[in-house]
Amino acid sequence: MSSAALSVDPVSGFIGAEVDMDLSRPFDEDTREALNDALDEHHVLFFRDQNLDPTSLKRVTEAFAPLMRVPYITPSPEDPDIIAVLKEASEEKIANFGGDWHSDFSFLDAPPGGSVLYALEIPPHGGDTMWASQAAAYERLSDNLKKEIEGKRAIHIGAPYGAKSPPKFKDKLSASIGMTRGDPEADRQRLHPIVRTHPRSGRKGLFVNPIYTVGIEGMEPDDAKHLLSRLYRHATRPDLTCRFRWAKGSVAIWDNRMTMHYALNDYDGQRRLLWRTTFAGERPV
Ligand code: SIN
Numbered sequence: 001m002s003s004a005a006l007s008v009d010p011v012s013g014f015i016g017a018e019v020d021m022d023l024s025r026p027f028d029e030d031t032r033e034a035l036n037d038a039l040d041e042h043h044v045l046f047f048r049d050q051n052l053d054p055t056s057l058k059r060v061t062e063a064f065a066p067l068m069r070v071p072y073i074t075p076s077p078e079d080p081d082i083i084a085v086l087k088e089a090s091e092e093k094i095a096n097f098g099g100d101w102h103s104d105f106s107f108l109d110a111p112p113g114g115s116v117l118y119a120l121e122i123p124p125h126g127g128d129t130m131w132a133s134q135a136a137a138y139e140r141l142s143d144n145l146k147k148e149i150e151g152k153r154a155i156h157i158g159a160p161y162g163a164k165s166p167p168k169f170k171d172k173l174s175a176s177i178g179m180t181r182g183d184p185e186a187d188r189q190r191l192h193p194i195v196r197t198h199p200r201s202g203r204k205g206l207f208v209n210p211i212y213t214v215g216i217e218g219m220e221p222d223d224a225k226h227l228l229s230r231l232y233r234h235a236t237r238p239d240l241t242c243r244f245r246w247a248k249g250s251v252a253i254w255d256n257r258m259t260m261h262y263a264l265n266d267y268d269g270q271r272r273l274l275w276r277t278t279f280a281g282e283r284p285v
Contacts, residue, residue, distance in 0.1 A: 074178025
């Protein structure tokens with residue numbers, strides 16, 4: 001049984017920290033609390049050289065919140081709570097899973113609180129993942145822009161999974177991840193505040209993303225598009241990001257409320273496989 005205190009080393013100025021611990025061993029309540037505090041502070045935590053099976057991966061995930069099953073994506077045959085994030089070596093010149101800036105499933109009433117990725121097979125180069133701090137992004141907005149978005153709600157929709165707007169890359173998206181398309185439930189629009197407050201840390205962060213946010217309540221579509229583009233440009237500035245070089249056994253745990261992430265698609269001809277679990281969140285406020 002391992003116990004706090006944790007060794008936590010930030011990897012950039014605003015987001016990300018490496019934690020030195022063995023996640024395969026059960027940990028006590030103090031360690032669980034310390035991990036949650038570290039996640040609140042750094043938004044994404046990285047662990048090297050881990051050896052997890054589905055049971056230990058799920059136990060790690062549950063240290064943050066109950067496991068959540070996500071809609072539209074076929075779970076791994078190993079376990080219904082795990083998604084296999086896979087791109088085969090043969091899948092060239094196709095879109096990859098998570099290959100644009102996004103927060104996961106932001107179109108749900110209660111989007112996930114966060115996720116865990118565990119690397120099983122990683123290309124010798126390429127296939128990194130980036131995260132951007134949406135807390136730092138909000139804090140660094142100009143006062144004018146903060147005023148402009150205050151109290152506003154954005155429109156989110158699961159369009160890539162819906163019946164109304166088939167995905168742009170339907171024929172070219174990686175076939176290695178089974179996705180249910182054409183679900184009318186994904187066409188339902190949800191409104192979430194553009195600025196949300198973290199339920200534990202009380203920090204505010206931007207909560208809009210280029211994959212699932214399609215407009216702003218009460219705003220003309222062109223004006224909303226323009227405002228969202230300005231926010232995305234600011235929110236993904238390289239100085240607000242960190243980039244993780246995976247190796248077999250690496251784990252990343254991120255807070256989906258205060259981050260966006262981006263899976264780089266620069267490893268055609270190489271196989272990349274990670275297991276992914278998700279933990280529950282709440283309706284953004
Ligand atoms: C994702 O969850 O968006 C995928 C991340 C990755 O494959 O690096």
